[in-house]
Amino acid sequence: MMTLLFILFATSMWLGWHGKRKPAIFVFLVTIALCAFWFKHHATSELHIDL
Amino acid sequence: MTPTFARKLNVIFLIMICIPLIGAYTIQFGRGEFPCPLCLLQRLAMLGIACGAMMNVRYGIRASHYGMCMISAVLGACISTRQILLHIVPEPGNTGYGSAVMGMHLYTWALLIFIATILILGVVFLFDSQFESKEATSKTRSVPALGAVAFWLAFGITVANVCTTFLECGFKQCPENPTSYLML
Structure with a gap:
């Protein structure tokens, strides 16, 4: 699960950088x-x- | 503050948010300490901040991009506060997770970074002149060399975290107190 979260952020960065x-x-x-x-x-x- | 200047500030901000992530790797491999699930979630929150700054660099300044940074910073602050509260009363055998750096544990440093990010965003929001129209920020624009370096640095750190987290946790849930890489 944790690895998936990092993959998703990498995907978001990649998409953002490439115009999506x-x-x-x-x-x-x-x-x-x-x-x-x-x-x-x-x-x-x-x-x-x-508290 | 002109849009161009604001974009330059976002490039610097993108590089600065990478520094604690590199520092975390230094601790992980230099001292042989393994990141716990909450530590990894704090890294993710920092990468979320990097995402917002990267969008400002790539498309131009928009409030929605700053919103991405703000949401990530608030989530990160919640996670690091939770971890501080777990260790707020030191007991024999429970003096905090990992070793301290300059007198504070990494999750305490992380909280300071998240609070500083929220404060910086609040100050930046005071400058209305930096914001551009939706039409002006709908397409990508050329990025200075330092901006490209900052993106690849942040993206490289993210990919590195994909690899090291997979080695540490594999396909299972990450252990609360990891002592080895499960996949090695």
Whole structure:
């Protein structure tokens, strides 16, 4: 999964550099959404803090 | 601030955001420390910032490109804050993940970088004269040599991360405390 996220960012950069602006932004937004999902997936352990 | 000057600033910004990513590789290979999943997610957030800056360099200055940087910086700040909170109360055997660099762990440095990025974007947004019309920024334009170098640097770091992350995690979920490259 993590490798896929890096591949998606590389794809976004490549598309953006080669004139595909809208697809680049679309891939970027998909990647950010997946990053947020994967962050939530990994943030499972309880924090020992009193807020 | 003229659009041309703003593009030059974005080239510099693109190079600067690559520096901590290169630094992370120096720690990874120089000291033999393996990046944890949250560390990798912070790298991804920095690459997201690089994406936005690269779009400004390639197409011209648009608020939507800065928006890409802002979204990535906020996500990165959330991730690094989470990791700081995991280690905020030092215990025997839990003095933070990885070794400290100049007195702070990499995730603390990352939070400072994300906050600095948000602050810089806020300052940059004050200059309305840099923004161009949609028509003017719909096509690619010629990029100075330093801009091309900055793009290939950022793209090269991204591809390198594809390779090293695959070597570390393979097809599985990355381990919380990696101690070796699973694919080697």
